[in-house]
Amino acid sequence: MRPCTRAHYETVMTEAEFEIFMDSLRVPGSIHISPKRVIAALGIRAKDLNAASNPQERMVAKNQQGSARLQIALRNLVRILSAARANHENAEQMLYWFMNYPLAQFYYRTPFEMYADARVEELLSLPVSPSASFCST
Secondary structure, eight states: OEEOOHHHHTTSOOHHHHHHHHHHHBOTTSSSBOHHHHHHHHTOOHHHHHHHHOTTOSOSOSSSSOOHHHHHHHHHHHHHHHHHGGGOSSHHHHHHHHHHOOBGGGTTBOHHHHHHTTOHHHHHTSOOSTTTOEEOO
């Protein structure tokens, strides 16, 4: 990992690129986030998303969009990714950071682990600045 430079911040993922990414997570013809598409984007198993998003429920998707509780959890995941967009050049880097980057502020837990522990607000409180983040390229 290398510290981000000013030049890096001039090549971050644009709002339009993030909208394309968000659209790729949507259930076609719906306002819901597709659990299956999130699973594919993150490269994880359905039971791992289920355990992280809604540990009380047995199935990730009883229908295409899953339960209301799962949709709330997926919206929280998207909030984290939206905040992370400011530090990454593309969706691949952003997702790599979310799944793998150890955060010193949280005892080297990854953003995915923080999400699984329902610590979304703490994660979103991280400062977004060149001195507080690292590039994954």
